[in-house]
Amino acid sequence: MSVIEAEGTAEERAPRRAPKISWQAVGDHAILIVGALFMLVPVLLAFFTSTHDPVTIHREGLQFAPGDHMVETYRTVMFEGTGFTGEVHGVSMMVNSLILGLGFAIGKIVISMLAAYAIVYFRFPFATLAFWAIFTTLLLPLEVRILPSYEIIHSMGLTNTYTGLIVPLIASATGTFFFRQFYKSVPDELLEAARIDGAGPVKFFIDILVPLSQTMIAAIFIIMFVFGWNQYLWPTLITTDESYFTLVRGIKQILQVWVGSNIPEYGQAMALAILAMIPPVIVVVVFQRWFIKGLTESDK
Amino acid sequence: MASVTIERVSKVYGGGVSAVDDVTIRIADGELIVLVGPSGCGKSTLLRMVAGLETISEGEIRIADRVVNEIDPADRDIAMVFQNYALYPHMTVRNNMAYGLKNRRMGREEIERRVGEAARMLQLGELLDRKPRQLSGGQRQRVAMGRAIVREPACFLFDEPLSNLDAKLRVEMRGEIKQLQRRLGTTSIYVTHDQLEAMTLADRLVVLNKGRIEQMGAPLEVYRRPASTFVAGFIGSPAMNLLRAEHAGDAIRVGDARLPANGAGAGSGPVLLGIRAEDMVPVTNGDAADLTLATAYVEELGAERLVHARHGEQAVIVSVDADQPVGEELRVRIDPARLHLFDAGHGRRLA
Numbered sequence: 001m002s003v004i005e006a007e008g009t010a011e012e013r014a015p016r017r018a019p020k021i022s023w024q025a026v027g028d029h030a031i032l033i034v035g036a037l038f039m040l041v042p043v044l045l046a047f048f049t050s051t052h053d054p055v056t057i058h059r060e061g062l063q064f065a066p067g068d069h070m071v072e073t074y075r076t077v078m079f080e081g082t083g084f085t086g087e088v089h090g091v092s093m094m095v096n097s098l099i100l101g102l103g104f105a106i107g108k109i110v111i112s113m114l115a116a117y118a119i120v121y122f123r124f125p126f127a128t129l130a131f132w133a134i135f136t137t138l139l140l141p142l143e144v145r146i147l148p149s150y151e152i153i154h155s156m157g158l159t160n161t162y163t164g165l166i167v168p169l170i171a172s173a174t175g176t177f178f179f180r181q182f183y184k185s186v187p188d189e190l191l192e193a194a195r196i197d198g199a200g201p202v203k204f205f206i207d208i209l210v211p212l213s214q215t216m217i218a219a220i221f222i223i224m225f226v227f228g229w230n231q232y233l234w235p236t237l238i239t240t241d242e243s244y245f246t247l248v249r250g251i252k253q254i255l256q257v258w259v260g261s262n263i264p265e266y267g268q269a270m271a272l273a274i275l276a277m278i279p280p281v282i283v284v285v286v287f288q289r290w291f292i293k294g295l296t297e298s299d300k
Numbered sequence: 301m302a303s304v305t306i307e308r309v310s311k312v313y314g315g316g317v318s319a320v321d322d323v324t325i326r327i328a329d330g331e332l333i334v335l336v337g338p339s340g341c342g343k344s345t346l347l348r349m350v351a352g353l354e355t356i357s358e359g360e361i362r363i364a365d366r367v368v369n370e371i372d373p374a375d376r377d378i379a380m381v382f383q384n385y386a387l388y389p390h391m392t393v394r395n396n397m398a399y400g401l402k403n404r405r406m407g408r409e410e411i412e413r414r415v416g417e418a419a420r421m422l423q424l425g426e427l428l429d430r431k432p433r434q435l436s437g438g439q440r441q442r443v444a445m446g447r448a449i450v451r452e453p454a455c456f457l458f459d460e461p462l463s464n465l466d467a468k469l470r471v472e473m474r475g476e477i478k479q480l481q482r483r484l485g486t487t488s489i490y491v492t493h494d495q496l497e498a499m500t501l502a503d504r505l506v507v508l509n510k511g512r513i514e515q516m517g518a519p520l521e522v523y524r525r526p527a528s529t530f531v532a533g534f535i536g537s538p539a540m541n542l543l544r545a546e547h548a549g550d551a552i553r554v555g556d557a558r559l560p561a562n563g564a565g566a567g568s569g570p571v572l573l574g575i576r577a578e579d580m581v582p583v584t585n586g587d588a589a590d591l592t593l594a595t596a597y598v599e600e601l602g603a604e605r606l607v608h609a610r611h612g613e614q615a616v617i618v619s620v621d622a623d624q625p626v627g628e629e630l631r632v633r634i635d636p637a638r639l640h641l642f643d644a645g646h647g648r649r650l651a
Contacts, residue, residue, distance in 0.1 A: 196378065196379065207388075207399070
């Protein structure tokens with residue numbers, strides 16, 4: 001009873017007013033909306049433009065509304081063989097990109113997990129030195145060592161192979177560093193319990209560490225897959241055979257080679273760019289739950 | 301089931317730091333030995349040497365008459381319960397318990413049987429398919445014990461297994477561990493820094509200080525006849541009162557009071573006089589008193605009251621009945637047989 005009464009009186013005292021506008025919330029949202037638009041508009045522009053025919057684009061520039069050439073453009077990009085050999089098309093480039101992205105990400109994860117495992121769990125001479133040597137290479141981007149890398153790959157005859165495309169990129173200081181930090185946070189007792197339970201080094205790694213690293217693996221997989229997928233300079237150097245072209249590389253190729261008339265195929269280039277974005281987006285969307293978990297919490 | 305012998309074992313770390321120094325303990329089959337001492341006394345190091353997680357610098361450890369110094373932890377026929385449980389977070393309770401058995405290539409049916417039995421013993425039946433993070437602290441502790449039990453080892457090693465639990469649960473689990481150990485009759489070594497836990501659990505108590513054995517014996521024996529001031533101060537709560545005193549002929553002088561030097565005979569020089577809080581009995585007016593104390597304040601514990609008092613400069617704690625009135629002055633009588641005399645220099649027991 002008393003509760004109801006109290007409610008009644010409260011309502012009488014404070015007759016309903018229009019909800020107050022919280023200017024702070026409005027401001028926050030405005031910033032968010034502007035930020036989102038800033039990110040989305042270029043993508044939308046690219047998509048809209050890709051649905052027009054090249055003549056329109058050439059004459060009028062970027063398009064702000066969908067056109068009527070979408071199906072045609074995308075079909076051409078995906079399935080029609082072009083290039084010098086006429087054998088390279090969107091799908092084959094996408095397959096190449098996938099091979100590069102996956103091989104790069106998986107290879108990096110495997111190598112860096114093993115390297116971190118050795119550094120954290122095994123006592124051997126110069127372990128700290130080895131770690132710092134790896135760690136300092138974090139500071140050196142691929143571009144710095146690209147010439148020697150190219151020399152080596154070339155002298156081994158690995159140009160125009162997937163091996164040459166993937167392997168030199170795999171050695172990863174970032175991954176090793178992440179996994180090292182993660183392993184260090186795993187309590188020592190877990191290792192000791194496993195030792196008493198009769199698990200040797202290999203068993204401990206496979207049965208305990210790998211499952212514990214799941215979220216970490218997912219996080220690094222996303223970063224590395226996207227990074228590998230977006231590689232441009234290295235594939236450009238190492239592949240001259242069109243059947244090894246990746247999507248990112250192909251976009252540029254369209255503008256150079258796929259010129260039917262004198263007008264560059266802007267629409268197709270845009271379409272290919274849109275297509276090139278889809279797989280990373282899928283990967284991020286699928287893995288993002290683990291991604292955030294992996295970066296924020298360690299599951300112990 | 302087996303005896304465990306620790307024979308003149310020492311542990312010296314790389315920098316020449318000695319963690320365990322010349323320790324010999326012979327543990328009978330089925331006995332529960334508690335290693336107790338303050339942090340840094342080497343108790344955990346000793347346990348980990350038995351487990352094989354630390355190398356043995358000197359001496360010999362035998363489990364069931366087999367020297368295990370160079371044997372891998374997995375092959376020592378031991379099971380260990382860790383302070384933070386060390387359960388595999390990604391495995392269910394069932395797999396946590398079964399993992400060690402699987403690694404030993406034990407048959408599926410035998411594993412099932414053992415896990416089932418341990419689960420029944422520890423009331424983990426409904427939790428078998430849960431992950432550790434879905435369990436409470438007490439349940440995790442049980443799983444950790446279950447993982448040890450299924451191994452049916454020659455020896456259980458407990459490394460402060462209850463320190464992560466809250467006080468109430470700790471008492472409960474303490475009882476469970478004791479009963480379980482009785483029932484299984486497995487030789488056990490239990491490490492703790494909690495003297496109460498040590499007293500209540502142990503068949504035999506080993507008090508360690510700075511890597512050396514200070515005293516070894518049944519809990520009551522250690523309580524009643526502490527071998528040194530260190531043990532006297534460590535075992536028992538409140539800690540034994542230690543008063544600076546003077547040994548003069550066949551009497552002990554504490555300030556202006558004189559007490560009989562029971563058992564120590566004649567002597568002279570400074571000594572430390574040990575008196576348990578409960579061994580001082582308040583006397584009613586008129587009766588003769590051995591010590592006269594000035595009350596500082598009173599702690600109510602419910603069943604008893606702890607009187608914090610002073611004798612001259614020295615603090616004394618007296619435990620009295622809950623309904624005992626306490627005035628400004630507390631006059632107490634002491635049974636001479638309950639007096640402990642320690643050397644004032646090295647702290648060893650005189651009588």
